[in-house]
Amino acid sequence: MLHIVDAKGLACPQPVIMAKKALDEHGEIAVLVDNKVSVENLTRFGASRGCAVEVEEFEGGVTEVRLLMGGQAPSVRKESNVAAKAPAGPLVFVFSQDRMGRGDDELGSLLIKSFFHALGELDNVPDTMVFYNSGVKLAAAGSEVLEDLKKLEEQGVDILVCGTCLNYFNIVEGLAAGRVSNMYDIAGAMAGAGRTVMP
Amino acid sequence: MIGPHEYMVAIFKSVSHAMKAERILKERCVPFKLIPVPKHISSDCGVCIRFAADARPDVETALIGEVDIALIRPLV
Numbered sequence: 065m066l067h068i069v070d071a072k073g074l075a076c077p078q079p080v081i082m083a084k085k086a087l088d089e090h091g092e093i094a095v096l097v098d099n100k101v102s103v104e105n106l107t108r109f110g111a112s113r114g115c116a117v118e119v120e121e122f123e124g125g126v127t128e129v130r131l132l133m134g135g136q137a138p139s140v141r142k143e144s145n146v147a148a149k150a151p152a153g154p155l156v157f158v159f160s161q162d163r164m165g166r167g168d169d170e171l172g173s174l175l176i177k178s179f180f181h182a183l184g185e186l187d188n189v190p191d192t193m194v195f196y197n198s199g200v201k202l203a204a205a206g207s208e209v210l211e212d213l214k215k216l217e218e219q220g221v222d223i224l225v226c227g228t229c230l231n232y233f234n235i236v237e238g239l240a241a242g243r244v245s246n247m248y249d250i251a252g253a254m255a256g257a258g259r260t261v262m263p
Numbered sequence: 264m265i266g267p268h269e270y271m272v273a274i275f276k277s278v279s280h281a282m283k284a285e286r287i288l289k290e291r292c293v294p295f296k297l298i299p300v301p302k303h304i305s306s307d308c309g310v311c312i313r314f315a316a317d318a319r320p321d322v323e324t325a326l327i328g329e330v331d332i333a334l335i336r337p338l339v
Contacts, residue, residue: 170282171278174278174281174282174285174297174310177297177298178297178298178299178310181296181297181298182298182299208297211296
């Protein structure tokens with residue numbers, strides 16, 4: 065028998081909590097709600113529990129969401145579908161300092177060299193590399209990763225180096241790999257990234 | 264261009280020895296590159312010194328007696 069749950073006037077997550085309790089007890093329920101978000105949440109909840117879901121709108125803004133247990137196979141959660149897919153868009157590596165990690169500076173300098181060597185050996189090199197703050201030193205004369213960085217540039221990696229930062233450290237003339245860039249390009253590269261990696 | 268078969272690596276007993284070796288080789292102007300220990304040599308998360316095979320005498324002269332070298336071997 066259809067059990068009625070009156071969730072009118074209630075906001076998320078209340079209607080779903082009431083639906084969950086009622087569904088466990090009755091197996092077949094109709095939830096009355098008066099806002100769109102609750103309709104969507106109940107529909108998703110029903111699908112996740114393997115219910116057949118029917119939605120019917122009435123006058124006065126009231127919607128009835130009917131959930132019938134065992135109506136269909138539980139749906140796979142949307143989030144896990146997203147996680148399983150490779151993200152679209154460029155792979156962007158961001159270097160905000162001239163070392164790797166925080167803790168010990170000497171160790172960090174050693175690690176970044178090791179990292180750049182390994183990066184050059186990867187099958188999937190980044191599409192874009194962004195350097196700012198003390199990270200710009202990695203792309204300037206005297207950098208110990210310059211050889212690796214130039215090799216990555218030859219492989220087609222777009223290397224954006226913050227001009228403000230080069231100026232601040234007084235090494236504009238020393239830029240030895242990549243191109244001087246501005247915050248618009250840097251923000252754009254990060255915003256348009258499929259994945260952003262910060263070593 | 265030197266091929267990978269012409270490279271040697273020096274592996275050390277600890278990271279601090281690798282760091283010390285790096286410092287010494289820099290001072291002596293011996294060409295080298297600090298790289299992660301290749302996975303086929305060790306699965307440790309270590310670093311080692313890579314150098315051209317013909318620089319081996321220079322590397323050994325600079326490092327022996329100064330740092331604990333665990334192993335010098337071809338890269339491949």
